[in-house]
Amino acid sequence: MTTINPYLNLSRQDLIAKAIAIAPKLVSIPISRRLLNYGVWVLAALAFALLCKNVDMTPAVFAKGFKNLLRFFGGMFPPEAAGQEIRILSALAATFAMAVSGTFLAIFGAIPLGLLGAKTLVKQPLAHFLIRRFYDVFRAIPALVWALILIVAYGLGPFAGVVALAFADIPRLAKLYAEAIENCDPKPQDGILAAGGERVAILRFGLVPEVLPVMASQSLYVLESNFRHAAILGIVGAGGIGFELEERIRIFAFDQVAWIVIAYVICVMLLDTISEKIRSHLIHG
Amino acid sequence: MLELKSVSKSFGSKAAVKDVSLAIPVGSMVGIIGRSGAGKSTLLRLINRLCDPTEGKILWRGQPISELKGAKLNQWRARCGMVFQQFNLSPRLDVLTNVLIGSLARQRGLGPLFKVFPIEERARAILELHSIDMEEVALQRCSTLSGGQQQRVAIARTLMQSPEIILADEPIASLDPANSQNVMETLAGINRDRGITVLVNLHALDIARRFCARIIGMNDGQIVFDGPPDALNAAVIDRIYGRQFVENITENPSQMEVKDTLEAVA
Numbered sequence: 309m310t311t312i313n314p315y316l317n318l319s320r321q322d323l324i325a326k327a328i329a330i331a332p333k334l335v336s337i338p339i340s341r342r343l344l345n346y347g348v349w350v351l352a353a354l355a356f357a358l359l360c361k362n363v364d365m366t367p368a369v370f371a372k373g374f375k376n377l378l379r380f381f382g383g384m385f386p387p388e389a390a391g392q393e394i395r396i397l398s399a400l401a402a403t404f405a406m407a408v409s410g411t412f413l414a415i416f417g418a419i420p421l422g423l424l425g426a427k428t429l430v431k432q433p434l435a436h437f438l439i440r441r442f443y444d445v446f447r448a449i450p451a452l453v454w455a456l457i458l459i460v461a462y463g464l465g466p467f468a469g470v471v472a473l474a475f476a477d478i479p480r481l482a483k484l485y486a487e488a489i490e491n492c493d494p495k496p497q498d499g500i501l502a503a504g505g506e507r508v509a510i511l512r513f514g515l516v517p518e519v520l521p522v523m524a525s526q527s528l529y530v531l532e533s534n535f536r537h538a539a540i541l542g543i544v545g546a547g548g549i550g551f552e553l554e555e556r557i558r559i560f561a562f563d564q565v566a567w568i569v570i571a572y573v574i575c576v577m578l579l580d581t582i583s584e585k586i587r588s589h590l591i592h593g
Numbered sequence: 594m595l596e597l598k599s600v601s602k603s604f605g606s607k608a609a610v611k612d613v614s615l616a617i618p619v620g621s622m623v624g625i626i627g628r629s630g631a632g633k634s635t636l637l638r639l640i641n642r643l644c645d646p647t648e649g650k651i652l653w654r655g656q657p658i659s660e661l662k663g664a665k666l667n668q669w670r671a672r673c674g675m676v677f678q679q680f681n682l683s684p685r686l687d688v689l690t691n692v693l694i695g696s697l698a699r700q701r702g703l704g705p706l707f708k709v710f711p712i713e714e715r716a717r718a719i720l721e722l723h724s725i726d727m728e729e730v731a732l733q734r735c736s737t738l739s740g741g742q743q744q745r746v747a748i749a750r751t752l753m754q755s756p757e758i759i760l761a762d763e764p765i766a767s768l769d770p771a772n773s774q775n776v777m778e779t780l781a782g783i784n785r786d787r788g789i790t791v792l793v794n795l796h797a798l799d800i801a802r803r804f805c806a807r808i809i810g811m812n813d814g815q816i817v818f819d820g821p822p823d824a825l826n827a828a829v830i831d832r833i834y835g836r837q838f839v840e841n842i843t844e845n846p847s848q849m850e851v852k853d854t855l856e857a858v859a
Contacts, residue, residue: 314786314787315717315720315721320713323713323716323717323720324712324713324716326716326720327715327716327717327719327720327723328716330719330720330723330728331719331723331728331731334689334715334719334728334731334732335712335715335716335719336712336715
């Protein structure tokens with residue numbers, strides 16, 4: 309009977325010699341290449357150490373603040389609402405409302421911009437480049453900065469928060485939508501073109517069914533993260549749960565802070581679970 | 594000898610393989626034919642233990658392999674190479690790394706996780722690639738290769754396992770005729786030159802006839818034919834591909850009535 313594997317009979321040396329004869333560069337990885345591979349890791353570790361030193365992230369500093377931190381955590385137990393349950397829960401609802409309305413505004417703004425930003429739809433390379441860089445410029449401005457500006461213009465309150473979320477998310481969603489449209493399979497569109505469909509029909513029957521679930525899932529993801537952002541905007545004056553939280557941290561009422569944080573975490577988990585279910589249904593169902 | 598003794602596999606209430614018994618001598622090249630859903634893929638996956646039999650026993654060289662677990666099971670899977678219809682390579686890894694994956698069952702330690710393989714394994718992988726004329730593209734991503742090339746890389750990965758048996762599940766169903774020919778010749782060559790037992794699932798009857806000395810026909814989870822290609826006459830082919838079954842459904846008026854009633858109810 310023939311051998312199961314002809315190379316098993318070869319000695320280690322013969323095996324390597326034979327392979328080197330065929331492809332000398334492939335057998336052993338050159339030293340330079342290896343040094344480069346390890347060098348990257350060494351450099352990264354070095355850079356991290358330098359960065360830590362630069363931002364004063366040393367064990368001594370950590371230990372100093374840690375005592376305070378422990379005291380605050382001690383003050384959190386037992387969590388206590390001090391008779392303000394209704395007020396806290398309605399602030400949570402206000403924050404959720406801010407997140408929902410900000411996301412809705414952002415979705416409506418981002419749909420046309422997403423279509424414009426897809427290079428499969430706007431094929432002119434320079435136009436595509438300029439549109440996308442324009443989004444990048446606005447994407448660089450975070451919701452917090454918008455909120456600070458808008459609160460000065462419109463005064464304290466949720467209006468500034470909602471508009472700030474929308475402004476920050478329009479370029480973000482526009483980029484995500486544009487990429488979803490670009491990555492979508494062109495074959496269905498070919499099918500509709502071949503069946504005699506016009507340009508609008510191609511978009512309606514070839515593109516929309518493909519990208520709609522993806523876009524919806526991305527929008528839900530943005531809603532999830534906006535619930536967190538909205539809480540932060542509350543701290544700078546947009547109201548809602550952020551405001552309640554900030555007020556109580558300032559007076560060291562850590563038992564009430566703990567109550568709010570627990571209630572907030574439960575809401576976030578609920579929202580994430582529901583939206584995850586919807587998203588997986590949209591993509592697979 | 595590969596032996597299957599009354600092997601059955603059901604998925605929920607659906608039986609994919611029903612009471613199959615087989616004996617395949619070491620070194621044979623066997624073609625398994627049948628329609629989609631006849632249970633061919635499940636049969637191969639049972640032998641490789643990608644799924645577990647609901648009932649029955651599988652033996653290789655007298656050793657029961659249907660009860661293996663843990664590390665022993667991984668060792669068996671390495672001894673029993675699998676070639677897939679869609680190649681199942683890692684598309685973003687280069688060809689050489691994909692081939693080296695075939696040596697994983699022999700490796701210890703963390704080296705392979707950082708793509709560090711012993712030099713003799715790299716040498717073997719290169720020789721395997723050379724034997725299929727693919728060493729030129731060793732550092733290319735697999736996704737850049739054509740289907741035929743990818744299937745040959747997949748075969749090289751399987752050979753790296755030093756397999757005693759190779760199971761090929763519709764290896765040419767996604768390939769054009771020239772590449773199909775090439776891949777089938779590669780499999781036949783492996784069987785001839787290395788004495789590795791090859792079981793290959795095929796849609797196409799003519800390919801099975803050309804390359805396999807023994808043909809097994811499956812229909813509805815059962816073996817309905819087992820013999821040499823010459824014995825495949827019209828009656829046998831009908832039994833495997835179930836033409837009468839198809840005709841029955843379209844010509845049987847009572848079934849049509851049932852369908853109409855159901856639609857009326859809905």
